Amino acid sequence: xxxxxxxxxxxxxxxxxxxxxxxxxxxxxxxxxxxxxxxxxxxxxxxxxxxxxxxxxxxxxxxxxxxxxxxxxxxxxxxxxxxxxxxxxxxxxxxxxxxxxxxxxxxxxxxxxxxxxxxxxxxxxxxxxxxxxxxxxxxxxxxxxxxxxxxxxxxxxxxxxxxxxxxxxxxxxxxxxxxxxxxxxxxxxxxxxxxxxxxxxxxxxxxxxxxxxxxxxxxxxxxxxxxxxxxxxxxxxxxxxxxxxxxxxxxxxxxxxxxxxxxxxxxxxxxxxxxxxxxx
Numbered sequence: 001x002x003x004x005x006x007x008x009x010x011x012x013x014x015x016x017x018x019x020x021x022x023x024x025x026x027x028x029x030x031x032x033x034x035x036x037x038x039x040x041x042x043x044x045x046x047x048x049x050x051x052x053x054x055x056x057x058x059x060x061x062x063x064x065x066x067x068x069x070x071x072x073x074x075x076x077x078x079x080x081x082x083x084x085x086x087x088x089x090x091x092x093x094x095x096x097x098x099x100x101x102x103x104x105x106x107x108x109x110x111x112x113x114x115x116x117x118x119x120x121x122x123x124x125x126x127x128x129x130x131x132x133x134x135x136x137x138x139x140x141x142x143x144x145x146x147x148x149x150x151x152x153x154x155x156x157x158x159x160x161x162x163x164x165x166x167x168x169x170x171x172x173x174x175x176x177x178x179x180x181x182x183x184x185x186x187x188x189x190x191x192x193x194x195x196x197x198x199x200x201x202x203x204x205x206x207x208x209x210x211x212x213x214x215x216x217x218x219x220x221x222x223x224x225x226x227x228x229x230x231x232x233x234x235x236x237x238x239x240x241x242x243x244x245x246x247x248x249x250x251x252x253x254x255x256x257x258x259x260x261x262x263x264x265x266x267x268x269x270x271x272x273x274x275x276x277x278x279x280x
């Protein structure tokens with residue numbers, strides 16, 4: 001394991017993304033999210049992802065000149081079209097829009113369509129808590145999880161996150177995949193030559209494995225409970241936005257020339273609307 005200072009790591013990641021052709025704003029947002037993940041110990045969603053973004057962009061599966069379009073449907077509801085750009089930038093804008101609406105009406109509900117991998121959802125929940133708001137975020141991913149009782153992949157890891165401001169202290173943030181582990185942790189185990197824990201993955205024959213090289217399909221956490229949450233998140237993102245869902249989503253590690261067309265959701269709640277003073 002190599003230890004790298006934050007600023008040095010930031011410069012390396014920024015340089016790589018700029019060379020690939022990403023815009024300055026996309027580079028800033030992506031690196032902010034990736035460094036945040038590494039600094040909080042979630043290395044599966046850190047700068048290890050830079051190479052993938054560059055590969056997908058160069059193959060034509062990302063739009064380096066994406067122009068976001070925000071459609072405000074009501075005082076509390078909006079839809080952000082990410083134009084097939086980086087998910088980090090899209091969710092930063094969506095969270096800012098949701099915060100602004102929550103500041104005015106008490107609630108901001110922003111769906112994001114035509115987007116891509118956005119990194120750790122906890123970053124966007126932290127944005128909400130820094131504004132004194134409560135955040136809820138979720139996103140769909142490509143299929144790599146077997147439904148409860150199944151042996152073939154259908155659901156994505158479909159993560160969900162929450163953020164709650166705490167006066168005078170660090171916010172309370174919950175960020176978790178609906179699978180027993182995030183797929184990025186399998187990739188991290190491969191890179192570090194380590195084992196994965198029992199009960200999180202099965203091999204191509206449907207047998208449990210602790211070898212990341214043999215891990216073909218992830219399992220949902222809590223059996224039917226994780227499956228139910230993954231299904232619900234697909235409904236609130238892909239189905240709600242008329243996007244693909246389940247095993248119809250373009251694979252992250254494959255089909256690099258295809259836009260992924262993911263859907264995500266950011267909800268921001270203003271505690272002041274319920275008579276509770278925010279910590280801002």
